Amino acid sequence: MIHFLTTLLASLGLTMSQADTPATVVQHERVILAEQPGLEDLDAWAAAGVQAVVNSRTPEETAGLDFDMRAEVENRGMRYVELPIGGAYGANPEHTLALTQLLEELDGDIAMHCRSGTRSAHLYSAHLMSQDPSIDNPFDVIGWTGGRDNGMVRALTPDNEQ
Numbered sequence: 001m002i003h004f005l006t007t008l009l010a011s012l013g014l015t016m017s018q019a020d021t022p023a024t025v026v027q028h029e030r031v032i033l034a035e036q037p038g039l040e041d042l043d044a045w046a047a048a049g050v051q052a053v054v055n056s057r058t059p060e061e062t063a064g065l066d067f068d069m070r071a072e073v074e075n076r077g078m079r080y081v082e083l084p085i086g087g088a089y090g091a092n093p094e095h096t097l098a099l100t101q102l103l104e105e106l107d108g109d110i111a112m113h114c115r116s117g118t119r120s121a122h123l124y125s126a127h128l129m130s131q132d133p134s135i136d137n138p139f140d141v142i143g144w145t146g147g148r149d150n151g152m153v154r155a156l157t158p159d160n161e162q
Helices: 002-011 041-045 057-065 067-076 093-105 117-130 140-142 148-155
Strands: 025-027 031-034 052-055 079-082 111-113
Touching: 025 093, 025 117, 031 117, 041 067, 041 117, 052 093, 067 079, 067 111, 093 117, 093 148, 117 140, 117 148
Parallel strands: 031 111, 052 079, 052 111
Antiparallel strands: 025 031
């Protein structure tokens, strides 16, 4: 299915690629958007040179995993960053500023994940819009076919006048 979507989007002049891990939903430039990765996904990302893993799940969700996400990411030589979205954490535009700073600091790929990839796609979309307010639909830019909530993107987008 991913191959079909990649081919279809390419025929429309859009890009979508998939990293070599089952968790990956879509990759845009150097950002991998993924569902909850397993240990094999972390191994593949580390082997591919991913420099950081951004977790958009809440700490409560992450605590329910059967492994220590931070430790497993860091044991593989990647940086671990938590930017939780949802529940008591809401949609914080400070997370978009932190993501922008991370992307400026690192020159390699980063992997962003949550349970399904949707919160990460919204956070990355807010980043794109904060960098280029002329973008009408960041989800189309990144090739995201999952859930879309423009209100969440607006809530995550920092005030451009700051």
